[in-house]
Amino acid sequence: MTKLIVILLSAVFINNYVLSRFLGICPFLGVSKKLDSATGMSLAVIFVMLIATAVTWPIQYFLLDPNNLGYLQTIVFILVIAALVQLVEIVLKRYIPSLHKSLGVYLPLITTNCAVLGVTILNIDEGYSFLEAMVNSLGSGLGFFLAMVMFSGVRSKLEGADIPESFKGLPITLVAASITSLSFLGFGGVIENMFPA
Amino acid sequence: MNEILIAVIPVVIIGIICAAMLVIASKLMAVKEDERFPAVRDCLPGANCGACGFAGCDGYAKALCESSETPANLCIPGGDSVAKQLSEVLGVEFEDVEEQVAVVHCSGDCEHTQDKYEYHGIESCAAAKLMFGGKGSCSYGCLGFGDCAAVCPQNAISVVNGVAEVCSADCIGCGLCTRTCPNRLISLVPYRKAAVVKCSNRDKGAVTRKACSAGCIGCKKCEKVCPNGAIKVSDNVAAIDYGKCKDCPDFAACAENCTTKCISTMNAPM
Numbered sequence A: 001m002t003k004l005i006v007i008l009l010s011a012v013f014i015n016n017y018v019l020s021r022f023l024g025i026c027p028f029l030g031v032s033k034k035l036d037s038a039t040g041m042s043l044a045v046i047f048v049m050l051i052a053t054a055v056t057w058p059i060q061y062f063l064l065d066p067n068n069l070g071y072l073q074t075i076v077f078i079l080v081i082a083a084l085v086q087l088v089e090i091v092l093k094r095y096i097p098s099l100h101k102s103l104g105v106y107l108p109l110i111t112t113n114c115a116v117l118g119v120t121i122l123n124i125d126e127g128y129s130f131l132e133a134m135v136n137s138l139g140s141g142l143g144f145f146l147a148m149v150m151f152s153g154v155r156s157k158l159e160g161a162d163i164p165e166s167f168k169g170l171p172i173t174l175v176a177a178s179i180t181s182l183s184f185l186g187f188g189g190v191i192e193n194m195f196p197a
Numbered sequence B: 001m002n003e004i005l006i007a008v009i010p011v012v013i014i015g016i017i018c019a020a021m022l023v024i025a026s027k028l029m030a031v032k033e034d035e036r037f038p039a040v041r042d043c044l045p046g047a048n049c050g051a052c053g054f055a056g057c058d059g060y061a062k063a064l065c066e067s068s069e070t071p072a073n074l075c076i077p078g079g080d081s082v083a084k085q086l087s088e089v090l091g092v093e094f095e096d097v098e099e100q101v102a103v104v105h106c107s108g109d110c111e112h113t114q115d116k117y118e119y120h121g122i123e124s125c126a127a128a129k130l131m132f133g134g135k136g137s138c139s140y141g142c143l144g145f146g147d148c149a150a151v152c153p154q155n156a157i158s159v160v161n162g163v164a165e166v167c168s169a170d171c172i173g174c175g176l177c178t179r180t181c182p183n184r185l186i187s188l189v190p191y192r193k194a195a196v197v198k199c200s201n202r203d204k205g206a207v208t209r210k211a212c213s214a215g216c217i218g219c220k221k222c223e224k225v226c227p228n229g230a231i232k233v234s235d236n237v238a239a240i241d242y243g244k245c246k247d248c249p250d251f252a253a254c255a256e257n258c259t260t261k262c263i264s265t266m267n268a269p270m
Helices: A002-014 A025-030 A035-067 A070-095 A097-103 A114-125 A130-160 A170-185 A190-194 B002-028 B037-043 B056-066 B079-090 B125-130 B147-151 B176-180 B205-211 B221-225 B253-257
Strands: B100-104 B157-160 B163-166 B186-190 B195-197 B231-234 B237-240 B263-265
Touching: A002 A130, A002 A190, A025 A130, A025 A170, A035 A070, A035 A097, A035 A114, A035 A130, A070 A097, A070 A114, A070 B002, A114 A130, A130 A170, B037 B056, B037 B079, B100 B163, B125 B147, B147 B157, B147 B176, B176 B186, B195 B237, B221 B231, B221 B253, B253 B263
Parallel strands: none
Antiparallel strands: B100 B186, B157 B163, B195 B263, B231 B237
């Protein structure tokens, strides 16, 4: 149980996908302008990370590994995740239109998102069990959510700030992003000391 | 060769399985889209400006298909031609698009107002506004430096005798000037409607009178004479409800009876 908590917390704070591992930067910069779109995107990412892990973990251990095809991991995962997200979108559109309305526009954006692919591959690399892998995905998703919501707050402040002409737009966004990610350095070592082995 | 096949075949198989799944799913779970939707969507200009009140052209097209209550004449950039196409596709009666035109709610030209001081600053309304609300005696009125004329894409605005004027024949109703004027003097009104209050002074009548001899003093005469009850005086200035204002082309009672002649009729060539 402790291990699961450690995995969850370190995925959210220490190995935050956006701010520490620098995966999924494109949605982080692209969709963080407004709070509601940032929330929608992050919820979609959490959702996709979970189902992607639920599908790719068995594929790795029951299909690729027994046949010595481990080197096909990346390409097979991309293929499966993309198809899966499209499938989920179709299902949502049919049965839960309200959810499709709020997540719908973001789902196609994350079919080939590097954070999603990163989670599934890192789950395998770390040698997690299925349950641990799911918890790690949930934590990664929550970490993405946290980073997106925080950063959309920072950006809404930037909107009203008096920024030098040459810094306007993407440059100041990147500067703000790097400062935000610096703040996450403060979590380093916290979890290890909270749950000493 | 064998090694390559061992790698290629599983990927191809997985790909085919995924593709088959998607094909089956999209066939089984197809959501019925209104067959008129593509046709309706093609009629709209696709500028996604939101002037219709819906979220972009797709939103408007969807609303048009879903409910016959949605009026087909909401697309302002498209104008009559789009409304005509839409009404053909949807099989509803064609209604005119209410084209809008900008009007300046101020008539305080050099004859009617005095200067408080001499202004030698930057030649822009926004800058002049910062100096005690402008040099004119009325702090609500037109500043006369033509910030609106500068943003007008059609060059439809000119400053005549210290007050901006919109040439309604050239105005396309884009609304850029309404957002530029530091005193918010310009607004969009329906093109066909006749009467315009040419004053925005919200001071009491006596104060207004002192500042500008053409200002609205809030006497409420227009309120009483309007046959449609479209005029209301609030904050000491008359305001016209264009939902109620009917065309009074021959005799506009409000304009004729206005004490200070600050209501005028727009001679809209129909």
